[in-house]
Amino acid sequence: MKAEILSIGTELLLGQITDTNAQWLAEQLPALGIDLFFISQVGDNRGRLVETLRKAWERSDFIICTGGLGPTDDDLTREAISDLMGEEMVVQYNYAETLREYFNKRGVIMPEKNIKQATLIASAQFLENPIGTAPGWWVQKGEKIIVAMPGVPHEMKQMWETQARTRLKPLLPGGIIVSKTLKVLGKGESVVEEMVKELISSNNPTMATYAKPDGVHLRITAKAADEETARSYIFEAEMKSRNLLGTLIYGEDSETIEGVVGEMLTDRNFTLAVMESGTGGTVSALLSEAPNSVQFFRGGMVSQQRSMLAGWGVDSNMVETYGIMSKEVAEAMASAARHQMGAEAGLAVCASPGPGEFEGKPGGHIIIAVDLDGSLKSSDLYYRTKPAEVKRLSAVLSLNLLRHALLK
Amino acid sequence: MKAEILSIGTELLLGQITDTNAQWLAEQLPALGIDLFFISQVGDNRGRLVETLRKAWERSDFIICTGGLGPTDDDLTREAISDLMGEEMVVQYNYAETLREYFNKRGVIMPEKNIKQATLIASAQFLENPIGTAPGWWVQKGEKIIVAMPGVPHEMKQMWETQARTRLKPLLPGGIIVSKTLKVLGKGESVVEEMVKELISSNNPTMATYAKPDGVHLRITAKAADEETARSYIFEAEMKSRNLLGTLIYGEDSETIEGVVGEMLTDRNFTLAVMESGTGGTVSALLSEAPNSVQFFRGGMVSQQRSMLAGWGVDSNMVETYGIMSKEVAEAMASAARHQMGAEAGLAVCASPGPGEFEGKPGGHIIIAVDLDGSLKSSDLYYRTKPAEVKRLSAVLSLNLLRHALLK
Numbered sequence: 001m002k003a004e005i006l007s008i009g010t011e012l013l014l015g016q017i018t019d020t021n022a023q024w025l026a027e028q029l030p031a032l033g034i035d036l037f038f039i040s041q042v043g044d045n046r047g048r049l050v051e052t053l054r055k056a057w058e059r060s061d062f063i064i065c066t067g068g069l070g071p072t073d074d075d076l077t078r079e080a081i082s083d084l085m086g087e088e089m090v091v092q093y094n095y096a097e098t099l100r101e102y103f104n105k106r107g108v109i110m111p112e113k114n115i116k117q118a119t120l121i122a123s124a125q126f127l128e129n130p131i132g133t134a135p136g137w138w139v140q141k142g143e144k145i146i147v148a149m150p151g152v153p154h155e156m157k158q159m160w161e162t163q164a165r166t167r168l169k170p171l172l173p174g175g176i177i178v179s180k181t182l183k184v185l186g187k188g189e190s191v192v193e194e195m196v197k198e199l200i201s202s203n204n205p206t207m208a209t210y211a212k213p214d215g216v217h218l219r220i221t222a223k224a225a226d227e228e229t230a231r232s233y234i235f236e237a238e239m240k241s242r243n244l245l246g247t248l249i250y251g252e253d254s255e256t257i258e259g260v261v262g263e264m265l266t267d268r269n270f271t272l273a274v275m276e277s278g279t280g281g282t283v284s285a286l287l288s289e290a291p292n293s294v295q296f297f298r299g300g301m302v303s304q305q306r307s308m309l310a311g312w313g314v315d316s317n318m319v320e321t322y323g324i325m326s327k328e329v330a331e332a333m334a335s336a337a338r339h340q341m342g343a344e345a346g347l348a349v350c351a352s353p354g355p356g357e358f359e360g361k362p363g364g365h366i367i368i369a370v371d372l373d374g375s376l377k378s379s380d381l382y383y384r385t386k387p388a389e390v391k392r393l394s395a396v397l398s399l400n401l402l403r404h405a406l407l408k
Numbered sequence: 409m410k411a412e413i414l415s416i417g418t419e420l421l422l423g424q425i426t427d428t429n430a431q432w433l434a435e436q437l438p439a440l441g442i443d444l445f446f447i448s449q450v451g452d453n454r455g456r457l458v459e460t461l462r463k464a465w466e467r468s469d470f471i472i473c474t475g476g477l478g479p480t481d482d483d484l485t486r487e488a489i490s491d492l493m494g495e496e497m498v499v500q501y502n503y504a505e506t507l508r509e510y511f512n513k514r515g516v517i518m519p520e521k522n523i524k525q526a527t528l529i530a531s532a533q534f535l536e537n538p539i540g541t542a543p544g545w546w547v548q549k550g551e552k553i554i555v556a557m558p559g560v561p562h563e564m565k566q567m568w569e570t571q572a573r574t575r576l577k578p579l580l581p582g583g584i585i586v587s588k589t590l591k592v593l594g595k596g597e598s599v600v601e602e603m604v605k606e607l608i609s610s611n612n613p614t615m616a617t618y619a620k621p622d623g624v625h626l627r628i629t630a631k632a633a634d635e636e637t638a639r640s641y642i643f644e645a646e647m648k649s650r651n652l653l654g655t656l657i658y659g660e661d662s663e664t665i666e667g668v669v670g671e672m673l674t675d676r677n678f679t680l681a682v683m684e685s686g687t688g689g690t691v692s693a694l695l696s697e698a699p700n701s702v703q704f705f706r707g708g709m710v711s712q713q714r715s716m717l718a719g720w721g722v723d724s725n726m727v728e729t730y731g732i733m734s735k736e737v738a739e740a741m742a743s744a745a746r747h748q749m750g751a752e753a754g755l756a757v758c759a760s761p762g763p764g765e766f767e768g769k770p771g772g773h774i775i776i777a778v779d780l781d782g783s784l785k786s787s788d789l790y791y792r793t794k795p796a797e798v799k800r801l802s803a804v805l806s807l808n809l810l811r812h813a814l815l816k
Contacts, residue, residue, distance in 0.1 A: 013444045015435030016618055018428060022449070027423030036421045037456060039449035041430070048445060055463070210424060280696025281689025284710045285799075288688025294766075299711025302692045308707045308749060341716060358702075391693075 001172065003029055003036045004060035006052060008067035008077055009151055010043040021066045021156055028160065031177050031221070032168070034062065044068060049080035053146075057084060061144055062168075067151030069134035071114040077148050078119060081139060087121035095126060095135070102133060127163045131155055138167055145171070177223050178230040182241055183251045185215040185400040192216045195244050205233045207241075214257055214396055215250070250403060257399045262290035262297075264406045265345065272402075273341035274300040275312065275333040277324050278351040278358050279394045286395040298341040304358070309333065313340050324350050325361040327378045330369035334378075338371050346371040347402050351394045353387040364390055368398040370405045377405050409580065411437055411444045412468035414460060416475035416485055417559055418451040429474045429564055436568065439585050439629065440576070442470065452476060457488035461554075465492060469552055470576075475559030477542035479522040485556050486527060489547060495529035503534060503543070510541060535571045539563055546575060553579070585631050586638040590649055591659045593623040593808040600624045603652050613641045615649075622665055622804055623658070658811060665807045670698035670705075672814045673753065680810075681749035682708040683720065683741040685732050686759040686766050687802045694803040706749040712766070717741065721748050732758050733769040735786045738777035742786075746779050754779035755810050759802045761795040772798055776806040778813045785813050 005026065007019045022039045029036050037060065042052045049068070056063045068077030082089050096118035103110040117134055120126065127136030127147070132155040139146040147164045149156045184192050189211040193200065196218065200207050205222035218241060222233035242249060251260045265272055274297075276283050284300030287293055301312055306324065310316035313336035314329065322328045330348045338346030347370055354363015364385060369378035379401055383393055413434065415427045430447045437444050445468065450460045457476070464471045476485030490497050504526035511518040525542055528534065535544030535555070540563040547554040555572045557564045592600050597619040601608065604626065608615050613630035626649060630641035650657060659668045673680055682705075684691050692708030695701055709720055714732065718724035721744035722737065730736045738756045746754030755778055762771015772793060777786035787809055791801055 012431075013434055013447065014438060015431045015433070018426060018431045019447075020426060023420075023423045023426045025423070026421055030422060037451065037453075038460070039421065039427075041447035043445065045445075052446070280694075280701075281692035281708055281710060284689035285693060286688075288710075288712070293688075294712050297711075298713060299709065299716045300689055301707065301709055302689060302696075303705075303707025303749075304696070304702050305706060311749070341711075341719070 001034045001062050002060045003034045003062040003064065004056045005036065005039040006056060006063060006065045007039070007041045007151075008044070008049065008065060009041075010045075010074070012041040012067075013043045021151065021153055024153070024157065025064055025066075025160070028165075031179055032165075032172060033175065033177055033223075034172070044074040044076055046076045046080055046083070049076055050083045053080055053084045057144065057146075063144075063146045064164075065146065065148040066156050069117065069136065069148060069150050071111065071117055071133070073113075078116065078121075078137065081124070081137065081146060081148060082121050085121055085123055085139070085141065087123060089116070089119040089121055091115060091119050092126075093118075095120075099133065127159050129155055129159060131158060136164070138164065175223055175225060176227045176230050177221060178227060178234060179219055179221040180234050180238060181253050182218040182220070182238065182245070182249050183212075183215050183255065183257075184218060184245060184248045185250050185257060185396060186248050187216065189216045192218065192245070192248075196241055199237060199240055199244075202237070205237045207237060213392055218245075247404065247407060250400065256289070257396050257403070258286050258290040258293075261399045261403050261406070262287070262292050262295075264403065265296040266292055268344075268406070270344035271296050271298045271342075272345045272347060273298045273337040273343035275309075275314075275337035275340075275346070275348045276300060276302045276394075277304050277309065277333070277349070278353055279349050279391050280353075282391040282395045283347065283349050283398055286399065298343045301337065301340070309336075312336055323359045325352060325359040325365060325367060326350075327367055327369065327380060330367040331371065331376045331378050334369040334371035334376065344373050345402065345406075347398055349394045349398045351390055353390040355387065363387065366390065366394050366397065368394070368401050370398075370402050372402075372405045375405070377401065409442045409470050410468045411442045411470040411472065412464045413444065413447040414464060414471060414473045415447070415449045415559075416452065416457065416473060417449075418453075418482070420449040420475075421451045429559065429561055432561070432565065433472055433474075433568070436573075439587050440573070440580060441583070441585055441631070442580070452482040452484055454484045454488055454491070457484055458491045461488055461492045465552065465554075471552075471554045472572075473554065473556040474564050477525070477544070477556060477558050479519065479525055479541070481521075483524075486524065486529075486545065489532070489545065489554060489556060490529050493529055493531055493547070493549065495531060497524070497527040497529055499523060499527050500534075501526075503528075507541065535567050537563055537567060539566060544572070546572065583631050583633060584635050584638050585629060586635060586642060587627055587629040588642050588646060589661050590626040590628070590646065590653070590657050591623050591663065591665075592626060592653060592656045593658050593665060593804060594656050595624065597624045600626065600653070600656075604649055607645060607648055607652075610645070613645045615645060621800055626653075655812065655815060658808065664697070665804050665811070666694050666698040666701075669807045669811050669814070670695070670700050672811065673704040674700055676752075676814070678752040679704050679706045679750075680753045680755060681706045681745040681751035683717075683722075683745035683748075683754070683756045684708060684710045684802075685712050685717065685741070685757070686761055687757050687799050688761075690799040690803045691755065691757050691806055694807065706751045709745065709748070717744075720744055731767045731769075733760060733767040733773060733775060734758075735775055735777065735788055738775040739779065739784045739786050742777040742779035742784065752781050753810065753814075755806055757802045757806045759798055761798040763795065771795065774798065774802050774805065776802065776809050778806075778810050780810075780813045783813070785809065 137148040222230040224230035333348035334346040352358035352361040545556040630638040632638035689710040741756035742754040760766035760769040
């Protein structure tokens with residue numbers, strides 16, 4: 001099945017918003033075995049919208065539209081589909097009532113122009129929208145399908161997952177596609193790819209690596225007549241990958257490094273305290289994303305000033321001698337964090353994010369240290385990248401160092 | 409001039425990356441008086457690429473391509489433009505030498521396939537790329553122009569700003585366009601729009617509001633024969649806006665809330681200390697983005713645990729009585745931060761980011777407090793939005809509260 005995505009709205013052409021809907025939808029399609037060949041963004045202009053839809057209708061089997069389903073004169077997706085189909089929009093009185101109720105419940109009288117959200121053409125059916133006023137359209141004619149969904153991301157995602165995808169599945173050619181992602185930290189994408197080289201050439205399951213903010217993702221995708229067989233292919237490839245990558249793998253699918261470390265800590269009944277310099281609290285921010293962070297995360301102390309670190313129990317002579325950007329001070333900070341906040345584990349990060357130097361070190365220099373119940377471990381790293389990236393790396397790599405310390 | 413953007417790369421169709429290049433470029437065009445009617449994403453497929461280029465060539469005057477300029481067989485932008493033009497790609501030996509030197513300087517011998525980055529067609533000229541191996545193409549034939557630039561965002565942006573835009577400007581219809589942005593915090597977009605309603609209807613300068621992560625942006629754009637006249641139009645509209653919005657405006661153009669607050673603090677020779685709960689260090693993170701944060705930002709303490717706050721000098725009886733999510737505790741935290749870290753200004757944020765409750769309050773509840781040299785001020789806010797947004801709002805709105813306290 002050949003698919004095409006159309007994102008509709010003049011705000012996209014003015015650069016006011018990024019089209020995250022298209023990316024999200026594009027990511028959903030491979031697992032359904034649908035090939036996506038084109039994405040287009042077009043403004044709220046009936047002529048250009050019909051032109052783009054017509055081209056898509058000619059060359060694709062399945063068109064996914066987002067946006068342009070609001071009640072105003074600028075919202076022209078329904079009108080454009082009607083033009084393309086040569087069918088007239090007709091008000092559906094039952095649906096109009098539902099819409100009126102939606103407004104009444106919120107203590108508002110429905111503006112009359114909203115009535116166009118209750119229209120259909122002969123080839124269209126509604127896709128319900130329980131969290132907004134704009135229902136979607138499912139348009140089917142011959143072998144071809146158009147799905148029109150709202151542009152508001154959470155309305156669109158819910159409509160796709162609960163309605164559009166369900167209607168689509170029976171129409172797809174047989175076979176089940178299942179995928180699983182293994183997540184790796186500590187090596188770059190090309191190194192990981194090299195390590196699993198022998199598996200990457202396989203046709204079923206296929207394997208591919210992706211560089212992501214939380215490490216390298218290794219995605220295994222298997223195709224089979226039934227789910228059990230597909231899963232057995234994946235299982236085999238996963239075992240081989242785990243043999244090759246060992247403890248470099250920190251998690252799978254929706255698992256996160258902060259979640260994994262949080263679970264390891266709570267399993268051991270440990271709490272964690274953090275001290276950071278140069279990262280502005282990025283490590284604490286990531287830790288606070290862990291589902292059970294209230295339980296295990298005591299807190300974080302953040303400062304780039306030498307006198308503050310001394311006030312927090314880091315030996316000021318040591319800071320003067322080695323400077324903040326040193327293994328000695330990072331280790332002392334990890335211990336100080338542990339003692340100041342009464343935790344079993346202390347984590348410290350000192351980073352020079354750049355641009356320019358911090359404590360005499362060029363941007364990209366990162367020092368991380370762990371104090372696990374008195375046992376120290378540290379690491380000195382350098383990445384030539386931009387400030388936001390240095391901070392992000394500081395956070396994920398320091399949590400990964402803590403993970404390795406906890407594995408022992 | 410009618411423009412169209414083409415973003416090229418199969419990774420866009422697989423949803424592996426978001427097309428931020430198209431948005432960035434779309435934002436550049438209005439100020440040049442260029443209308444953008446279409447954006448398309450297309451994969452690394454020669455046939456489909458030529459098809460999309462041909463359609464764009466028919467309907468637009470100016471086509472901006474990004475991506476597909478690398479050295480591999482998958483990089484097909486040059487080939488597709490050659491097909492469209494019916495012109496042959498010819499190696500430019502001078503440029504090939506430049507490329508070889510680029511590799512030599514890095515101690516690497518240039519792979520032979522990179523030679524295609526040194527090719528041109530008769531209608532094309534190079535756009536140099538001092539920070540990568542892929543030069544761009546400037547293709548001009550009749551009244552129409554194609555600009556092809558690399559997909560790597562920072563290479564593309566530099567090439568656009570230093571080369572493509574410079575070549576483009578003399579070809580644009582006369583007149584200078586100048587714009588200026590005023591930045592507002594404390595009111596939503598619709599309220600700000602309502603407040604400056606009388607100005608929004610003006611034709612020259614035009615005014616428009618944009619909801620952005622750091623508040624509402626009010627962009628004033630003026631057109632005139634020369635820059636001085638355009639600037640005088642903007643000056644007049646800016647004065648009127650400042651009359652209407654007063655201290656709601658915190659900055660202009662590239663100014664940031666953290667930079668503005670940082671400057672106010674350093675002007676007064678004040679330092680700042682922060683204590684946060686529920687935000688995971690977002691306030692500290694934003695403050696550390698201020699250019700001179702090392703000078704004025706003493707540090708931040710972050711915890712969601714009651715016992716930690718008590719350890720940091722917040723009265724534990726008060727925490728037990730009112731809970732963390734209270735004005736009483738937020739004010740006590742602002743004072744405790746100030747005293748613990750020896751600063752003139754203390755800032756505290758307590759937020760329930762959601763999903764779910766924090767300290768008995770639903771997600772979206774934010775309490776911010778300032779202690780400026782002993783004088784307290786606090787604010788209790790509620791936003792029905794997602795966790796990342798609650799944290800971001802906590803940071804910008806707390807800095808805005810501090811700004812207002814410093815204004816007095």
